[in-house]
Amino acid sequence: QKEVEQDPGPLSVPEGAIVSLNCTYSNSAFQYFMWYRQYSRKGPELLMYTYSSGNKEDGRFTAQVDKSSKYISLFIRDSQPSDSATYLCAMSAGTGANNLFFGTGTRLTVIP
Amino acid sequence: ETGVTQSPTHLIKTRGQQVTLRCSSQSGHNTVSWYQQALGQGPQFIFQYYREEENGRGNFPPRFSGLQFPNYSSELNVNALELDDSALYLCASSPDRAYGYTFGSGTRLTVV
Numbered sequence: 001q002k003e004v005e006q007d008p009g010p011l012s013v014p015e016g017a018i019v020s021l022n023c024t025y026s027n028s029a030f031q032y033f034m035w036y037r038q039y040s041r042k043g044p045e046l047l048m049y050t051y052s053s054g055n056k057e058d059g060r061f062t063a064q065v066d067k068s069s070k071y072i073s074l075f076i077r078d079s080q081p082s083d084s085a086t087y088l089c090a091m092s093a094g095t096g097a098n099n100l101f102f103g104t105g106t107r108l109t110v111i112p
Numbered sequence: 113e114t115g116v117t118q119s120p121t122h123l124i125k126t127r128g129q130q131v132t133l134r135c136s137s138q139s140g141h142n143t144v145s146w147y148q149q150a151l152g153q154g155p156q157f158i159f160q161y162y163r164e165e166e167n168g169r170g171n172f173p174p175r176f177s178g179l180q181f182p183n184y185s186s187e188l189n190v191n192a193l194e195l196d197d198s199a200l201y202l203c204a205s206s207p208d209r210a211y212g213y214t215f216g217s218g219t220r221l222t223v224v
Contacts, residue, residue, distance in 0.1 A: 004154070008152070098160070100145075
């Protein structure tokens with residue numbers, strides 16, 4: 001079993017839709033949770049960073065963490081064609097090397 | 113524009129050869145991590161360097177090695193290349209092992 005599971009999609013939505021992206025994980029030691037956006041031929045770009053459980057909002061993006069269910073989500077409101085990219089969840093236990101464990105990424109296309 | 117620069121952007125090598133990939137981090141970022149991203153997968157942690165010392169290693173064989181230099185640059189060396197080493201190699205830097213990792217655009221390595 002992978003430590004982080006993410007539906008690879010692809011996911012296609014019309015412009016303006018609300019997008020929900022999710023990851024589950026198995027390691028209860030994970031405390032730090034991140035969402036990265038990766039455009040084609042580019043490196044991942046940090047979108048959201050959350051420590052422990054709870055919600056965090058930044059503009060059109062909302063990240064949710066439910067540690068009891070080992071489940072994290074990213075919501076994108078009023079989706080735009082420029083949001084078309086691969087979205088990667090990542091998490092870490094926050095000890096030692098602080099290495100990140102990534103999901104496989106969900107490829108999102110927002111159709112104008 | 114990312115503050116992390118990787119070179120070269122693309123590289124083709126023959127099985128059994130050796131390769132060196134380079135990364136130039138932002139000034140003040142004394143932590144650098146290297147990740148391997150196979151096609152359609154999330155990045156996998158190779159190792160991390162903190163203040164020029166290895167600070168953690170993922171599940172990669174010893175033929176993957178690295179160096180970090182005082183000028184915030186670093187190298188990833190891979191010996192005895194195998195076909196499965198074909199991937200996007202990402203460098204990520206941060207100040208003092210914090211979570212604000214900035215990723216470079218990566219080096220696309222193809223082993224034939």
